[in-house]
Amino acid sequence: MPLLAVTREPLSVEKLSADVAALSGAEGEGCGAVTSFAGLVRAHHQGRAVTHLEYEAYEPLALKSFEQIRREAKDQWPGVVLGLHHRIGRLEIGEASIVIAAAAAHRAAAFEVCRYVIERVKQIAPIWKHEYFSGGGDAWVEGAVADPNDAAARELARARACASA
Amino acid sequence: MRVGVKLFAQLRDKAGAGDVAIEIGAGATVRQVWQALVAAHPELAPFETSVSCAVNATYARMHTHVNAGDEVAFLPPVSGG
Numbered sequence: 001m002p003l004l005a006v007t008r009e010p011l012s013v014e015k016l017s018a019d020v021a022a023l024s025g026a027e028g029e030g031c032g033a034v035t036s037f038a039g040l041v042r043a044h045h046q047g048r049a050v051t052h053l054e055y056e057a058y059e060p061l062a063l064k065s066f067e068q069i070r071r072e073a074k075d076q077w078p079g080v081v082l083g084l085h086h087r088i089g090r091l092e093i094g095e096a097s098i099v100i101a102a103a104a105a106h107r108a109a110a111f112e113v114c115r116y117v118i119e120r121v122k123q124i125a126p127i128w129k130h131e132y133f134s135g136g137g138d139a140w141v142e143g144a145v146a147d148p149n150d151a152a153a154r155e156l157a158r159a160r161a162c163a164s165a
Numbered sequence: 166m167r168v169g170v171k172l173f174a175q176l177r178d179k180a181g182a183g184d185v186a187i188e189i190g191a192g193a194t195v196r197q198v199w200q201a202l203v204a205a206h207p208e209l210a211p212f213e214t215s216v217s218c219a220v221n222a223t224y225a226r227m228h229t230h231v232n233a234g235d236e237v238a239f240l241p242p243v244s245g246g
Contacts, residue, residue, distance in 0.1 A: 039246050055245070058173055058238055060222035062245075086245060098246050118246055126219070126238075127245025128174035140175045141244035146217040148224045 001085065004066040006057050006127075008089040010096070013038045016083040017101040024081040024103030031081075031103050033110040037118055039098040041091045045141075049134035055088040055097060058126040062086065068148055069120045073102075076116070076158065077109040084117060086127055097129075112161040119157035124148045166191055166233035170202055175241050176216070180206045187237075195220065196227040198237050215242050 001007060003019060013036045024031035041053050070082050083101040091097055098121065102113035121127075122143055129141040147153065170185040177183040180202075187201050195218045203210050218225050219238040231237055 056174055057245070058171070058219070058222070058240065061219050061224070061238070064223065122243070122246045124243070125245040126173070126217075126240050126243055128241070129244040130174070140178070140241070142175075142215070142242040143244040144242055145215050146224070146240055146243045 003081075003083045004063060004070065005085045006059050006062050006066075006088055007085060008087065011038070011085050011087050011099045013096065013099040013101065016085060016099050017103075020081045020083045020101045020103040024079075024105075027081075028079050029105035032105045033107040034101060034103045035107075035110040035114045036102075037098075037100040037114045038096045039118070041093050041095050041097060043093045045131055048131075050093065051132050051134050052093065053091045053097070053132070054130040055086070055091065056128045056130065057086065057088045059088075061126045065125045065148065066121075068124070069117055072120065072154065073113050073116055077104065077113050080104045080109050080113045082113060082117060084121070086121070086125065088127070116157050116161035119160050120154070123150075123153045123157065166193075168193075168198060168231050168233070168235045168237050170198065171236060171238040173238070173240055176209060176212060176239055179208045179212075189231075191233075193231055194227065195225055195229045195231060195237060198231060199227065199239065202239070209239075212239075212241060216240065217243075 104110040217240040
């Protein structure tokens with residue numbers, strides 16, 4: 001799978017981490033750190049038991065938004081190698097909906113990129129979560145109004161990414 | 166001219182269709198496409214303040230002009246991750 005992808009297949013954080021590490025090791029200072037993030041389907045949301053989720057994406061625009069996020073990350077953290085996979089379709093409790101892996105020469109950049117990327121995905125990726133509840137009923141989750149040029153949103157993501165520095 | 170409109174998530178559910186053809190005058194903006202869409206599907210009106218838009222799978226603005234055959238997408242608030 002390419003480093004940036006929207007897919008119906010199960011995700012592997014191990015595989016994506018290995019892929020970015022291999023690429024990072026081949027350039028510049030070499031790879032000194034890999035961090036990863038996996039977002040999983042929770043069994044409860046705001047007090048309601050969830051049986052499963054369905055994710056939907058506007059796939060061509062989602063990929064472009066992933067490319068924008070990668071460009072932003074590379075501007076802020078030069079030399080970082082990013083992997084970002086989002087799953088769509090039906091997902092069961094405990095399955096990964098998103099995996100992110102960041103490889104860099106040093107740990108600070110790798111940690112920060114992972115956090116920055118998940119914040120930006122939640123802000124601008126045209127992907128929607130549909131929750132199905134135990135006992136019937138379902139609901140679309142409404143998050144951020146997507147605006148890829150909103151500088152304040154980008155700064156918020158950067159601030160969250162760097163909060164531990 | 167005719168443009169193709171793509172709807173996602175709640176917007177698609179409310180309208181009952183993910184793909185809608187809209188007839189509109191030459192030189193129209195995305196906002197005018199939205200207004201024509203809402204005229205045909207009034208149940209979409211409440212999304213006016215929270216909808217994002219794209220033209221030919223690139224994020225756009227409501228004042229962006231559209232051309233015949235363009236794919237105009239309306240996106241409710243996103244919830245990926």
